[in-house]
Amino acid sequence: MTKNIVLIGLMGSGKTTIGKLIAEKLSIKFIDTDELIVNKAQKPIKLIFAEEGEEFFRDMESEIIEEVSQQQNIVISTGGGAVLRDENVENLKQNGVLFHLYAPAEVLFTRIKDDRERPLINTPNPVRTLEIILKRREIFYNQADYKINTGEKSIDEAAETIIEIFTST
Helix, strand or coil: CCCEEEEECCCCCCHHHHHHHHHHHHCCEEEEHHHHHHHHHCCCHHHHHHHHCHHHHHHHHHHHHHHHHCCCCEEEECCCCHHHCHHHHHHHHHCEEEEEEECCHHHHHHHHCCCCCCHHHCCCCHHHHHHHHHHHHHHHHCCCCEEEECCCCCHHHHHHHHHHHHHHC
16 A cells, blocks of 8 residues: 655645645645635635635535545645644545645745735734744644655755655655
8 A cells, every 4th residue: 555645734834836846756646635625616715714614614625635535645735724623634644644844934924925815814914823823733733744844945855855754654
């Protein structure tokens, strides 16, 4: 059985960008759970949150994570809050190695500040909001098998580090 590479972390940590690069380097499939949710709901995440609420979004996310977790030999990029539900972490760990991608709040903000599709940072002080979310989710992110600081590495270095760790496990 071949395991999956699973990327968890806050928005802006590089999950999608690094995940696509890893998949390309290893010639395996890349799956972004947020993208699957958008396709299934036929609307952007920002609208799902506004019209249906966060709970509805989290339910969809859990369904999709359960489905993709059953696949093998893929790279999975999850939404930043996917780890908030134990069932998601259990499903992802069942057949995957979890990598927590992280960076300081200021770095995350510079990466995502122009993205209007981020409902959680639509606040007067988005950097402070990111710090609060990071602190609140730290216990969940700590369930990862490995931590990668994407604030200190280039996209390529981060991808290479993850591949190196993954192939040696």
